[in-house]
Amino acid sequence: MKKLLFSASPLGSRLADVAWLLLRLHIGLSIAVGAGWAKLVSMTTATEAAKLAGGQAALGPPDWFVQQVATLGFTFPSPYMWAWLATWGEFAGGLLIAFGLLTRWSAVQLAFQFFVIAFLWYETPEPVLGMYYQQLLFWCFVLVTVVGGGRYSLDYVLTQHRSRLSELVPTRRVATATAALVLFLTTACLAGGSLKSDLLIEPGKQFALGGGQPGAFRVVARNTGTVSVEIKERPLGGGIFGKATLAPGQRAILRFLPGSTALLLNPSDKKARLDLHVTGDTNLSMGYEVNGKL
Structure with a gap:
C-alpha cells in the first residue's frame, strides 16, 4: 500500500529531475488555477487575481459546466455531483501533482478527465495526431502516471523516511476499524x-x-x-x-x-x-x- 500511494524514484540525472519538476509544476498549477479554481470561483480568465482572494462566489462548479457534464451522459445520480468531482479533481489533483504528493493517483483521475474531454467531448477528435491542448494534457497525465513524482517530490521524500511514512499510513487494523465506523455511521444516518x-x-x-x-x-x-x-x-x-x-x-x-x-x-x-x-x-x-x- 505504501509503495502504491507514495512510490517515486529519481530519473536518470539531476538535470532530468529538474526538468521533470518544472513540467509537474506547469501542468499541475495551470490545471489547479486555470481550470479547477477558475470554475470554483467562476473566473472568466485565469488572471482575475481579485477572485483568487475568495469570497466572491460559492465554491462549486458553474451552471455551464454542470450542463456540459450532463450532455456527456454523466447524469446518474446527478450531473452536479460529477461536475463537483471533476472541478475539485482539477483543483486538488493539480496541486498534488505540482507538489508531487500522491502523484500517480492524481494523474490517473486527471488523465481520465482529459480522455473524456479530448476524445469524447472534442468536436473532431484526432487520437495521437491531433494538435490540441486537451489531448496534449491527456498524454502528459498518462506520462506522469507512469513516471511518478521523481526525485524532487514529496512522494520521494516520504519514501526516503520510512518511519515517518509508517506513521502517516494507517495499519490494516486501524484502517479496517475506521472503515467499519464510517459504514456504521453512514447506515445510522440513512436510517435515522x-x-x-x-x-x-x-x-x-x-x-x-x-x-x-x-x-x-x-x-x-x-x-x-x-x-x-x-x-x-x-x-x-x-x-x-x-x-x-x-x-x-x-x-x-x-x-x-x-x-x-x-x-x-x-x-x-x-x-x-x-x-x-x-x-x-x-x-x-x-x-x-x-x-x-x-
Whole structure:
C-alpha cells in the first residue's frame, strides 16, 4: 500500500529531475488555477487575481459546466455531483501533482478527465495526431502516471523516511476499524430520520423541498391524484434538471444531492396530490413557489 500511494524514484540525472519538476509544476498549477479554481470561483480568465482572494462566489462548479457534464451522459445520480468531482479533481489533483504528493493517483483521475474531454467531448477528435491542448494534457497525465513524482517530490521524500511514512499510513487494523465506523455511521444516518406527507399542490404552482441542507435525501413519491406531476432537481450550484414525470398512480424513488432542492411541479389547472416518504437528511425547508422558478 505504501509503495502504491507514495512510490517515486529519481530519473536518470539531476538535470532530468529538474526538468521533470518544472513540467509537474506547469501542468499541475495551470490545471489547479486555470481550470479547477477558475470554475470554483467562476473566473472568466485565469488572471482575475481579485477572485483568487475568495469570497466572491460559492465554491462549486458553474451552471455551464454542470450542463456540459450532463450532455456527456454523466447524469446518474446527478450531473452536479460529477461536475463537483471533476472541478475539485482539477483543483486538488493539480496541486498534488505540482507538489508531487500522491502523484500517480492524481494523474490517473486527471488523465481520465482529459480522455473524456479530448476524445469524447472534442468536436473532431484526432487520437495521437491531433494538435490540441486537451489531448496534449491527456498524454502528459498518462506520462506522469507512469513516471511518478521523481526525485524532487514529496512522494520521494516520504519514501526516503520510512518511519515517518509508517506513521502517516494507517495499519490494516486501524484502517479496517475506521472503515467499519464510517459504514456504521453512514447506515445510522440513512436510517435515522424519515418524513411522510400527503401533499397537495395548487394549479400552476411548484412545491420546493430542501435547499442548502448538508446531507443528501431520498424521496419515494406516489402520484395519488388525477394529474401528472413533474419532479426536478435544483442543485446548490445552480441550474435545474428533470428527474421524473409521474402520471396518476405512478411511483418513483428519487435521490437528491446535499444542498439540492426537490421541485414538485403541477403544470395543470387542477390540484395535484402526492404521497411522499422522505429519508436521509430530513431537516429540509419547504414552501410553494411560482411554477417554473429557477
